[in-house]
Amino acid sequence: MKLWILRHGEAQPHAPRDAERKLTELGRQQVVRSAAHLIGQPLDCILASPYVRAQQTAALVRDALGFSAALKTVTWLTPESDPKFAVSQLPDAGNVLLVSHQPLVGDLISLLQHGHCRQPQPMHTASLAELEGEWPLAGSLHLLHVWHP
Template sequence: MRLWVMRHGAAELRAERDADRRLSAAGREEVRVMAGRFAEMLPQRLLCSPYLRTRQTVQVLQEALPGLPPAQQVDWLTPDTDPDAVLLQLCALEAQDTLLVSHQPLSGLLISLLIEGNRRGRYPMPTAALASLDCELPASGAARLLGLDWPE
């Protein structure tokens, strides 16, 4: 199974609530650049946080990649979610190539947990960063990093 973990594009610094921060113009451009890195491999499932900036990131991706599946918003991809809880949720789903659009610190911690089996978070996830992982099942230490890229 291929698993992609993407952080949302750059967002405005302020909003009434963190969940309401919008993508900036620079963030939209970052996401467009990263959409081109999917090449011909598209996920079968697309999951995102309910936060506005992740939903807008998905919208930009879908405009650039018409073959993307419809997005499903899940409340377990928010910034402070425990990465073990994400693994449990992923294990409950049918095995499919999946793109997760989320936040920091969750993205870096989740990648670390999947690859190394710990939460040391050695994987930088600047805005619009995209990690590509290969795993038979979403479990601690069970994934192999295929690539980690972000816009320059």
């Protein structure tokens, strides 16, 4: 299994609700640069947070890659989601891209790599992490690379 975890691009600082914050122009540029690392990768699905900035990020990646499958919106990828629950929801196999937020992305990478969340992976806006392993279980994946735009 290969898992990519992408934090959304830079977003507006304010909106009526946090979930409604949209990407800035810089955020869009950051996402396109990060998407370039996924060119040629055999993605099976893209799972994204329902927040606007994550949806916009996932759509930009899908368009940049020419990915034909629909994006799947999942409620367990929001900033306040429990990383342990998120791991329990991951597909058992395949090549999956998750589009989400801090602090979840940093905690999720730490949990998948180390088996705990005590060492969250630093993830800037539009940072992309690549993990690999047989099963998406706590402590079972290897962090291969992190790209920061």
